[in-house]
Amino acid sequence: MTALPAPTSRLALYLDLIRWDRPAGWLLLLWPSLSALWIAADGFPGWHLLAVFVLGTILMRSAGCCVNDVADREFDRHVKRTAHRPVTSGAVSVAEALWLGAGLALLAFVLVLSTNPAAVQLSVAGLLVSIGYPFAKRVLAMPQAVLGVAFSFGIPMAFAAALGGSDWGGAAVGAAVPAQAWWLLLGNLFWVLAYDTEYAMVDRDDDVRLDIKTSALTLGRFDVAAVMGFYAAYLLSWAWLGLTLGLGKVYLLGIAAAGLQAIWHYTLIHTRTRDGCFKAFRQNHWLGFSVFAGVVLDLALR
Numbered sequence: 001m002t003a004l005p006a007p008t009s010r011l012a013l014y015l016d017l018i019r020w021d022r023p024a025g026w027l028l029l030l031w032p033s034l035s036a037l038w039i040a041a042d043g044f045p046g047w048h049l050l051a052v053f054v055l056g057t058i059l060m061r062s063a064g065c066c067v068n069d070v071a072d073r074e075f076d077r078h079v080k081r082t083a084h085r086p087v088t089s090g091a092v093s094v095a096e097a098l099w100l101g102a103g104l105a106l107l108a109f110v111l112v113l114s115t116n117p118a119a120v121q122l123s124v125a126g127l128l129v130s131i132g133y134p135f136a137k138r139v140l141a142m143p144q145a146v147l148g149v150a151f152s153f154g155i156p157m158a159f160a161a162a163l164g165g166s167d168w169g170g171a172a173v174g175a176a177v178p179a180q181a182w183w184l185l186l187g188n189l190f191w192v193l194a195y196d197t198e199y200a201m202v203d204r205d206d207d208v209r210l211d212i213k214t215s216a217l218t219l220g221r222f223d224v225a226a227v228m229g230f231y232a233a234y235l236l237s238w239a240w241l242g243l244t245l246g247l248g249k250v251y252l253l254g255i256a257a258a259g260l261q262a263i264w265h266y267t268l269i270h271t272r273t274r275d276g277c278f279k280a281f282r283q284n285h286w287l288g289f290s291v292f293a294g295v296v297l298d299l300a301l302r
Helices: 007-017 024-041 047-071 094-112 117-136 144-152 154-163 179-202 204-210 215-244 249-269 274-282 284-300
Strands: none
Touching: 007 047, 007 094, 024 047, 024 144, 024 154, 024 179, 024 284, 047 094, 047 117, 047 154, 094 117, 117 144, 117 154, 144 154, 144 179, 154 179, 179 204, 179 215, 179 249, 179 274, 179 284, 204 215, 215 249, 249 274, 249 284, 274 284
16 A cells, blocks of 8 residues: 655645745746835835735745646656656646645735725726636637736735725725836836746757747847837836836936846847846846835835
């Protein structure tokens, strides 16, 4: 009779499934959400909203990993970098991964319920987009655009949570989320296109063989130029929107620091090596942190 795996072994597999030792993924989600939260609150948003967005971001990114690995398990077994993921290798069953993902998403939803109706409504829409992303690469030439929407949905949610009131009599989505929040979402989408194209460049050869659609393949020899264009669109749009929202010179210094990092990323990806592209992707959270630091300092130093 085969012995059941020890509980600690299961825990280790579940932690591997949600990429617990690779926080870069949830940091990429976190920084634009917190930037929006600080802007909407005109400074420190309070411990409650800060906890909701930090913990909620970690939980939803973890849930997304579960769904993504289930959806991609047949592809991932043919890619060296992903062949040993728990679901792909069979160490964690599809049912286990889905139950874990559902449980994590439910915990995140409970956190959002402590805010207001506008934020709750947006969280449902964001969840649907996140679930759809893993399947977008089957049909869309640039599925990273869907990921961009999913990874940017914390921005209007932050405005809704901060401006929609603290109870269930608060404002609806239309009243709680100003137009600038949606423009910030669009601008942030370009950042996601930049770093996820770098990520797709790592697996270019495998994706060609498996006939998976990615932005790196769609852009072809213009991939590096496009990545730099995406960075420029993100930083310029956020610089302009920040100024319209009352931010000033200190914020622009944060944008400038992010811009210098984008230039450094060019030196990593222009030769299209796997190691260089993967390093650029993994370091992107510092670029987002620079923008967030600019927001926080600018508002704090007024």
